Amino acid sequence: QVQLAESGGGLVQAGGSLRLSCAASGGTFSSYVMGWFRQAPGKEREFVAAISRSGGITYYADSVKGRFTIARDNAKNTVSLQMDSLKLEDTAVYYCATGQTVWSVTPNRYDYWGQGTQVTVSS
Secondary structure (H helix, E strand, O other), rough: OOEEEEOOOOOEOOOOEEEEEEEEEEOOOOOOOOEEEEOOOOOOOOOEEOOOOOOEEEEEOOOOOOEEEEEEEOOOOHHHHHHHHOEEEEEEEEEEEEEEEOOOOOHHOOOOEEOOEEEEEOO
């Protein structure tokens, strides 16, 4: 059983930056693709970014490409999401997810989820 715990959310002005972290325990971290998703009020959970098991390949939603950077540290069992040039529409609860060896944009392909961390971007 894998446990995930996100941290780093908060309130930031548009144009600012935040860095989210996700700590994993209870599994073999380097065996899984890691993903970040987000869910805004009244909307479905959507894919944000994913990173391969080794960290050598990254994937981004078009809406965040060029602004967000995903990275992982397999020695520390952590994955991060650096978010720059934040926009109002980035406001959401952000979740990290894992459990697959192949990346996917579909939430139900991931077996394990964190509790989420709120990111609020203000004008």
